[in-house]
Amino acid sequence: MKPTVISSSDLIESVAAALQYISYYHPTDYIEHLARAYAHEQSPAAKDAMAQILTNSKMSAMGHRPICQDTGIVNVFLKIGMDVQWQGFDAGLEAAINEGVRRGYNHPDNTLRASVVADPQFARKNTRDNTPAVVFTQMVPGNTVEVTVAAKGGGSENKSKLVMLNPSDSVVDWVLKTVPTMGAGWCPPGMLGIGIGGTAEKAALMAKEALMEDLDMYQLQLKSAKGQALTPVEELRLEIHDKVNALGIGAQGLGGLTTVLDVKIHMHPTHAASKPVAMIPNCAATRHAHFVLDGSGPVYLDPPSLDLWPDVAWVPNTTQSKRVDMNALTRQEVASWRAGQTLLLNGKLLTGRDAAHKRIQDMLAKGEPLPVDFANRGIYYVGPVDPVGDEAVGPAGPTTSTRMDKFTDMMLAETGLGCMIGKAERGPEAIDAIKRHGSAYLMAVGGAAYLVSKAIKGARVLAFEDLGMEAIYEFDVQDMPVTVAVDSTGDSAHITGPATWQKRIASGEFKNIAVTAA
Numbered sequence: 001m002k003p004t005v006i007s008s009s010d011l012i013e014s015v016a017a018a019l020q021y022i023s024y025y026h027p028t029d030y031i032e033h034l035a036r037a038y039a040h041e042q043s044p045a046a047k048d049a050m051a052q053i054l055t056n057s058k059m060s061a062m063g064h065r066p067i068c069q070d071t072g073i074v075n076v077f078l079k080i081g082m083d084v085q086w087q088g089f090d091a092g093l094e095a096a097i098n099e100g101v102r103r104g105y106n107h108p109d110n111t112l113r114a115s116v117v118a119d120p121q122f123a124r125k126n127t128r129d130n131t132p133a134v135v136f137t138q139m140v141p142g143n144t145v146e147v148t149v150a151a152k153g154g155g156s157e158n159k160s161k162l163v164m165l166n167p168s169d170s171v172v173d174w175v176l177k178t179v180p181t182m183g184a185g186w187c188p189p190g191m192l193g194i195g196i197g198g199t200a201e202k203a204a205l206m207a208k209e210a211l212m213e214d215l216d217m218y219q220l221q222l223k224s225a226k227g228q229a230l231t232p233v234e235e236l237r238l239e240i241h242d243k244v245n246a247l248g249i250g251a252q253g254l255g256g257l258t259t260v261l262d263v264k265i266h267m268h269p270t271h272a273a274s275k276p277v278a279m280i281p282n283c284a285a286t287r288h289a290h291f292v293l294d295g296s297g298p299v300y301l302d303p304p305s306l307d308l309w310p311d312v313a314w315v316p317n318t319t320q321s322k323r324v325d326m327n328a329l330t331r332q333e334v335a336s337w338r339a340g341q342t343l344l345l346n347g348k349l350l351t352g353r354d355a356a357h358k359r360i361q362d363m364l365a366k367g368e369p370l371p372v373d374f375a376n377r378g379i380y381y382v383g384p385v386d387p388v389g390d391e392a393v394g395p396a397g398p399t400t401s402t403r404m405d406k407f408t409d410m411m412l413a414e415t416g417l418g419c420m421i422g423k424a425e426r427g428p429e430a431i432d433a434i435k436r437h438g439s440a441y442l443m444a445v446g447g448a449a450y451l452v453s454k455a456i457k458g459a460r461v462l463a464f465e466d467l468g469m470e471a472i473y474e475f476d477v478q479d480m481p482v483t484v485a486v487d488s489t490g491d492s493a494h495i496t497g498p499a500t501w502q503k504r505i506a507s508g509e510f511k512n513i514a515v516t517a518a
């Protein structure tokens with residue numbers, strides 16, 4: 001076989017272009033599966049969340065701005081042909097990939113959020129350009145380099161699970177026991193990558209690699225419905241898919257028919273004494289791209305046709321949702337909200353997430369005055385993308401609220417905060433504090449960040465500017481869509497929603513709907 005010369009400039013340019021591409025184009029197989037799930041969804045709350053995700057996705061594709069404010073940590077998988085020759089890689093292969101990441105994330109027309117911190121244990125200082133990527137290489141026969149580039153959100157990566165089962169233990173039982181413990185911080189509906197076998201680290205790698213495949217659950221369902229023979233792995237995928245969806249968790253954990261759009265499984269031989277199993281979810285911002293370098297130059301992927309997106313255009317609905325003036329928030333207003341109710345927020349909102357909360361805690365402990373008055377205000381847990389052009393703010397979806405649970409009692413008791421806005425469920429500690437202080441927790445849809453940012457008409461930094469995207473901003477919002485997730489009585493939509501839908505699905509009420517093969 002004739003050796004191929006791969007130049008570092010081609011790899012750098014192709015990686016940068018692919019990262020830009022996946023920041024605003026969902027894989028079309030994800031959109032096709034989500035569109036089908038949206039059409040079949042019977043839960044109004046889940047359907048509304050899916051409508052926002054689909055609308056957001058098309059807006060991102062048209063506007064070339066990120067699907068989600070968390071533009072991810074970069075994962076790169078390389079299959080390197082053994083007949084490849086390298087040119088210009090003086091600093092090494094990973095250095096070239098990191099240069100591609102640097103250029104991709106700092107593109108002036110579509111600047112992406114730098115989320116990577118180094119080191120992970122002590123300083124946790126943002127590297128500012130989202131480097132380094134996590135790179136895996138494999139040597140294969142051939143004279144090309146196959147590249148898979150993914151941008152993995154922290155919310156879904158944080159829900160990864162690993163277990164060393166006994167050989168006779170059931171993988172299905174473990175998955176069904178484990179998925180409810182993951183809550184909604186992984187922004188369902190998404191997919192599950194499962195690695196079975198090998199060793200502990202091999203199982204985790206296989207789970208991640210499985211997420212790089214196209215969704216084809218619909219085709220598998222059709223095959224099954226036609227009575228065609230399935231492989232054992234296909235049967236297992238279908239079983240896990242159907243049983244996880246029967247848990248009723250639903251989009252954003254609000255209760256509904258679809259939690260997972262697909263389940264992918266990779267396997268590897270293992271020790272006779274072992275059955276390692278890893279499970280990694282991918283979220284509403286499933287993002288990956290694949291290309292092959294053959295020595296003929298950089299690769300630019302073709303944009304998808306916008307006709308592939310379904311005809312769904314979410315807009316604020318003032319007949320279904322209550323408009324709330326956040327500039328005149330009262331305890332009575334907050335107490336009137338009920339879990340599951342949808343609101344449209346108007347006026348000024350504060351922002352803050354992990355680092356800001358920690359600093360507030362430290363200042364209160366030292367008796368220092370706070371730079372911002374939180375009394376009867378709403379705080380939005382968000383780390384937005386920097387704006388470009390005339391944007392007030394870049395994509396600005398919610399971050400996982402459970403990380404703020406340990407600060408909730410302090411914020412409500414010591415600052416007089418009125419309510420909180422984030423994504424996914426709250427834990428018992430936060431729910432208890434919300435109830436005691438007569439507050440409420442509202443959720444915005446994770447994975448609809450560009451749509452949410454369009455409701456933000458102004459943004460200015462109020463405090464902690466050195467924290468970058470974690471600074472305290474004041475947003476001026478207009479009809480920002482949220483759902484009451486925990487009301488002042490402690491009622492949580494993330495507990496009641498899935499419980500209700502699990503029961504309804506078990507009753508057989510949706511028997512002809514849950515299987516989407518028509």
Ligand code: SF4
Nearest residue numbers: 068153155156187283
């Ligand atoms: S969709 Fe959710 S989990 Fe995925 S990147 Fe966005 S915020 Fe994170």
